[in-house]
Amino acid sequence: QQQVKQSPQSLIVQKGGISIINCAYENTAFDYFPWYQQFPGKGPALLIAIRPDVSEKKEGRFTISFNKSAKQFSLHIMDSQPGDSATYFCAASGGDYKLSFGAGTTVTVRA
Amino acid sequence: GAVVSQHPSWVICKSGTSVKIECRSLDFQATTMFWYRQFPKQSLMLMATSNEGSKATYEQGVEKDKFLINHASLTLSTLTVTSAHPEDSSFYICSAQTGNQPQHFGDGTRLSIL
Numbered sequence: 001q002q003q004v005k006q007s008p009q010s011l012i013v014q015k016g017g018i019s020i021i022n023c024a025y026e027n028t029a030f031d032y033f034p035w036y037q038q039f040p041g042k043g044p045a046l047l048i049a050i051r052p053d054v055s056e057k058k059e060g061r062f063t064i065s066f067n068k069s070a071k072q073f074s075l076h077i078m079d080s081q082p083g084d085s086a087t088y089f090c091a092a093s094g095g096d097y098k099l100s101f102g103a104g105t106t107v108t109v110r111a
Numbered sequence: 112g113a114v115v116s117q118h119p120s121w122v123i124c125k126s127g128t129s130v131k132i133e134c135r136s137l138d139f140q141a142t143t144m145f146w147y148r149q150f151p152k153q154s155l156m157l158m159a160t161s162n163e164g165s166k167a168t169y170e171q172g173v174e175k176d177k178f179l180i181n182h183a184s185l186t187l188s189t190l191t192v193t194s195a196h197p198e199d200s201s202f203y204i205c206s207a208q209t210g211n212q213p214q215h216f217g218d219g220t221r222l223s224i225l
Contacts, residue, residue: 043216101154
């Protein structure tokens, strides 16, 4: 049973466009919500993370929006570049620090 | 900073042999290390959590006698896949964490059992 549901499974965006990936969770004990970027054959790399006390966090071209009441959070990639083509995973954890990952979204940025 | 190194990056071995994978935190002391498995085009599934000097805690459905984890120091954890079979072929990834800081992941080990 996947504790974090992620959509879409894949998306294609033109260079300069915005990529949006959505995640939803059920466990109200989750208090840490990171996003990871993974390239083929590599481990995931932390992109950006948020805690439930804020509704939005921005780092460069990456923004997390968090809706605690709806138990949803999303990643926006602004001004998408070909180098952003990768698989993106949302995740969530609580006090035990164990990460539950979403299913992943493959993003393809067309030049 | 926060570099996690995994070795080997790729290993091919015969069915029935045992394979050891190392995970090292190079520039920080990891109080906790995690081991994940990832099948092609799928998500990461947590296998076990290990704290330095303690026995590993395994997730439901993971055979602890098959996947032996040792966390002997604050910078090294090993995963040994014993009597490996083709169905154990997968991408194994470790992560390391200190306190409540974010987990940092290694680059994974691709295990192929013939």
